[in-house]
Amino acid sequence: MAGRSGSKTMIVTNTPAKDLAYTNCAYCSPSDVRQFLLPGSNIALALVGDVFVLSIAAYDTIQSGQIGLNAIQRRHARVSTGDPVSVCRFIPPEDFNIALLTLELEFVKKGNKEEQVDAVLLAQQLRKRFVNQVLTSGQRVTFEYHGNGFIFTVTQVTVEGQDKSNNIERGMLVSDSYIVFEASNSSGIKIINQREAASSNIFRHKEFNLQSLGIGGLSAEFADIFRRAFASRVFPPHVASKLGVKHVKGMLLFGPPGTGKTLMARQIGKMLNGRDPKIVNGPEVLSKFVGETEKNVRDLFADAEQDQKTRGDQSDLHVIIFDEIDAICKSRGSTRDGTGVHDSIVNQLLTKIDGVEALNNVLLIGMTNRKDLLDEALLRPGRLEVQVEISLPDENGRLQILQIHTNKMKENSFLAPDVNLQELAARTKNYSGAELEGVVKSAVSYALNRQLSLDDLTKPVDEESIKVTMDDFVNALHEVIPSFGASMDDLERCRLNGIVDCGQRHDHIFKRTMLLTEQVKVSRGSPLVTVLLEGPSGSGKTAMAATVGIGSDFPYVKIISAESMIGLSEASKCAQIVKVFEDAYKSTLSIIVLDDIERLLEYVAIGPRFSNLISQTLMVLLKRLPPKGKNMLVIGTTSEVSFLDSVGICDAFSVTYHVPTLKTEDAKKVLQQIKVFSDDDIDAAAEALNDMPIKRLYMVVEMAAQGEYGGGAEAIYSGKETIQISHFYDCLQDIVRY
Template sequence: MAGNVGFGQSPTAVKMVVVNSPSQELALTNLAYCSTHDLRKFAIPGSSTTMVLVGDFAVLSLSSHSEIADGHIALNALQRRNTKVSSGDQISVVTFSPPENCTLNLLILELDNVKAKANKNDQLDATILAEHLRKKFVNQVMTIGQRISFEFLGAKYICTVNRAMVEAQEKSNAIERGIITIETYIVFEVVSSSGIKIINQRETANSNIFRQKEFNLQNLGIGGLDAEFMNIFRRAFASRVFPPHVTNKLGIKYTKGLLLFGPPGTGKTLIARQIGKLLNGREPKVVNGPEVLSKFVGESEKNVRDLFADAEQEQRTRGDQSDLHIIIFDEIDAICKSRGSIHNDTGVHDSLVNQLLSKIDGVDALNNVLLIGMTNRKDLLEDALLRPGRLEVHVEIKLPDEDGRLQILQIHTNKLNENSFLAADVNLRTLAARTKNFSGAELEGAVKSAVSYAMNREISMDDLTKPLTGKNIKVTMNDFLDGVQEIIPLFGASTDDLDQCRLNGIIDCGQKHKDIYEKGTLLVKNFKESKHFPLITFFLGGPAGSGKTAMAATFAIESGFPYVKIVSPNSMNGLSESSKCARIIKVFEDAYRSQLSMIILDDIERLMDYSSIGQRFSNMTLQTLLSLLKKFPPKGNKLLVIGTTREVDFLGSLGMCSTLYAIYHVPTLATEDLRTALKHLNVLAEDDIDVVAEELRDVSLMRLYSILKIASAIESSNGSSGKQKIDINSFYKAFSDAQG
């Protein structure tokens, strides 16, 4: 917090001659003195206090005294030492106008006796002394490194400002300074040779771990995580708000570790960094897990020890008054995997885990450390690391809901709105509703994409050297909609895969298919609206090519579920049995993170490598599917599973059908169904439809499409590609070719 020149009558620096304070009593006020005439020059209209920046370091409150001549400024001995001047020297003085929010939240003072031979057994009550100093120096500016003299209970002392923490101030290269108030929390340290003993230090403690009295998450750039943040506060920080003697009486220990886990892009790293900014303490150490590893023997363990070295040293010297040391481990699963899970000859990972455990909760456990770990894979972590006393607070950072997405969009469009770049037609609530299952990072990407559209409109491709002012940039609703289309959410619907499953669309195939479609659609609709069924599975059974996959894809597309994934044998070609199971498990685990999900298990018997010869199949895949089809998603989330199969009886013999809500049998096309389908396709002459329907009864839908494609190709080769209808002779030839 650097000082700014105010709006007094002296906007520029004035050279003044330094003189001694008029009296010893006035020297203990920490005020600077000048003539009444000079005081008027530095005064700020409407302000009862006049502050000046003396030299380039000290900010002092200025008062008038009759003994001080014009052009002179009286400084006591410590003030002259602070500003590095002597009596008779000239020094620059300029009006200091305090910026907003510059009140001191925390002030750490180091005490010493004025005289070296003073009483070596002084006992100073921290509660009384803090109250005395707050009253004596209220509304004065304290600067880090500044030395101040004062009298207390008949003895004279010198204090040095070791820390001056302003409420809500972020760490920067600016000089630490702020205004002391009656609410400023003061912590006392002592010079080791002074003999001063501070008592009742803990009794003065109040909520000093935070930089500010309250915080707005959106101002910190965090949206949609109010509930998670309150959980973190209750579990990790509520005990630290109270003085140590209170927690000792309650018989509890401080929380030392916090684990943030969840999908990528949901804000885990952002939360950890903002927690570091919110807390009064040392600058957080941010470590990426892999950075700790080293190729040299013992070096990785040393890197872990070095992270805790500062905290250990400070706890030895300051005890309960030690600052809070925050260590942030990103991708902590890289170094803290379950012991024994990594098979190599070095055992480095196991040794690293042991070293970290001993530092967090070993024999010489530290109370001044908060370890924040972040991971996408909580399941990989060592169990001993997650128990109480270590990383005991586990907070899942989930995908944001609609209100959360609205907050995130407001954060990322705040500057656009402030600078009038946001068009009037932009509706963030509508965008929040359209971006289901978008993470915070993906929403930010959508905003960036939208802005790129607006910027691109202002660029002339004919003259890229033309100067641009950006004044005409307007980001419209269409820009945002285009931006949303460009970002494919990790936990969104696989629209391309779904479209691929029904390239020919859905046609009218008669009453039987219509009944199945209506039953399935109604089931999906009821499941979506129901609050009582978190998991439902149904199968579409029938011969190969009957349209089961296309119908399942249609249910998915029309459902509007935010998360839809297809698990098909074609996507797992070349995978081992265990890799295939891991892939299936991951799809289900991802689905559990969405409030409403759908998974299509296509050709289940092929997923299990089923062979009708001897009825061979993968038991590992079977057991994986059986367990997943019975596992309920987390509370508040719902999962609908649709399976397609040609072997309903076989799956029933394995016990898989016992988990189903229903099985709908998708038949081949009977004569009447085939007639209906051909009329819908409108590719044959009316007179030919009945003949073909009788000839091809009980054909599958896929086979019908294949014959029609071959017939169309024959027409093209005969030079009849312009005809709207397929000739019956071409159709029969195609049918004959398909028969082999």
């Protein structure tokens, strides 16, 4: 922390000699200097009038108790000669060195003269002349350069390791501080070699704290973007020309919705020292008038073109951010609107980014959820060449995002001590950044709702008692479901009767299938494992597949069934199936259940008829390896294995397991677990259920439980009564076995 000590009042006097006015030092008697010396140093610093910090030098002619200030210093401190001023020793805090200093130049004597100032040489002179001096934002300093008297005003001070000082922008000038100069057009000062004055060291000292920018879990992606798109621009133009490279002029951020693409682009635009970025939503560019859309695109680049013509290499960087770029840059020839507007937009954009008169002072940032829709010419090197996937955050990334969104409530003591963000990060697999924000909002809504009374909404609210608890977050997790997560509701519906022990044969197949999930987790040689569960209708294949999906704890589990595609055309069904697989590729671990494959293929035995388009789609997807680092298990179920074998789909599965009907001993085990028969009747009922599929067993039991001879389903399932075996036989005879 900065310290003050020995505060005293001194009388203001003039600087003892004219040439000393250019040193920016304050002068006092040798006896007074000692009290301003820093411990263990010969540097003396003093805070003068609580306004600025000056280096103190000794001068024999100044009397004790006086301090010599030049005219600029007196004006800034609002004192005159003879006035008292408070002076105290200033001890600089740690990490006080200036990384970046921005100065505005003007002549001491205003006039019509003009002067070219070399920013590199001037920066060297100022660093040498004012080294170890403390400069404060707003401070004005006189200096002499090449026979001219100048004044610089400190407009920005950036201290190493932080964006700003705690309250006042202030820091110590050191030998490697970088100085950027500004001058108004009316000053008569023209600054040359400005870009050389600030090199990449600015960014080496000034850390980008992504968490403070509200970006969580994207540090690797941000480092990749910075290296490829900005590193060459940080260096002076002559360095890039000596290397013989051109700057990157475009980048594309793509990935699932809600992962932070727009946020990343917005913060990139803020962090650059160039002009404020132009943010364009794709559809806004479109116009119903012929040629108007292309003009809108040209207008976006007009400022950059003018800047490059007038300033050349000294031009500022112009950032243009295209949100939803797929709306206007679809692959040429793909739209059938008859106007060709989309094609001409792509052409216009291509010529602006990398045409004959290409601009070098533009950075185009495009964002999309559908990279596959973009014209391939846009994606080649020289155009949107830096393509960074902003994917779903990992556990550490999710923790960072949750910390960002709960930071304010933690600071203000609204977060209950039982909230464990680490546990929440572990439980929110495949949640995007936007969905995590939704979880926090939902949790807060539960906490706020506890403080409200629907009977009287005007009742005063006790702010102090608002606490967001772990239970609120757990409830929020049930409310905000991730788009790329496990479809637990769909999976649970596939096993309405729960899971019971169906005997050794079923248990063996279930354990084998669960072993495949472990193989997928750890395997490097088989990122795609496929298994087909075949057997008679109702034998429990779908329930088993759903149980494997739930028990796997994989972040992405989806079921593809014919019931979700009723009325769709073949092409639409294919697109929907492909989308589920494409979504799965965004997750590190995923399970897809292809339920009743023959129904998906629209198989009819008469004919026989089936959809070859869907069949070919499935065969391609079952053999296509997921992207690097992604592992997938596909579980198929079918009651028509001979048909699937005839069209070649069985060969696409790595493993096939036969799920059998229940034998007598298996049926007995099931009946013992559901406890609907008396001990005397179980053996007889199990014998009657030999070779029965598990689903049909449950149906017969349900029918018998409702029967008039029994005591009603409620009494039977509560254990008060049991099913009469005679009535059970009657129900069993009603069911036709095929």
